[in-house]
Amino acid sequence: DGGITQSPKYLFRKEGQNVTLSCEQNLNHDAMYWYRQDPGQGLRLIYYSQIVNDFQKGDIAEGYSVSREKKESFPLTVTSAQKNPTAFYLCASSLSSGRVMETQYFGPGTRLLVL
């Protein structure tokens, strides 16, 4: 099946701990994205990548880091510098067609809770 997988489904973080959220896609999409969603709110962009070994900050990148070593994978690390990490994290991907963004498809999400 083609799609986007995220793991784990639930993640608990202790104070001062770094945690990494996994996102994998087998859609052969060039572009990948990470969003954060707080309760009752819309999605906000954390980081995005249009090509392997390249990524850009979104609107709320502070306290997060990413890597894009493979086309299929775009892991997100929530660092200890992120003071309010409790949220629902969504990964997405899309074909990248020049200057026009194609349809974005989303994974099932990871819920991060701070202990």
Next chain:
Amino acid sequence: GIQVEQSPPDLILQEGANSTLRCNFSDSVNNLQWFHQNPWGQLINLFYIPSGTKQNGRLSATTVATERYSLLYISSSQTTDSGVYFCAVSPLGGQGAQKLVFGQGTRLTINP
């Protein structure tokens, strides 16, 4: 940056009713998408519609790019239509052309 406003914020209807959800945006766009987020959090892509009209079963959408708004129509609502509907846009040109900006969503509740 571009602003996206959705209305109404909440909508409660009986099964079988029709509804219209609105999305206004503040600048020209090259991408507009409608999503449905189910109670488990999964976002499902409904329409990719930067302009024109599309239909898929009981759902249809119209975007009038020159007037900077889009409408999502749901006919003969079912309880499974409940959830949050998001509009998201990508501004025309510049670095922002590769990013989606989301509205705050419309929470739709369909009662049996």
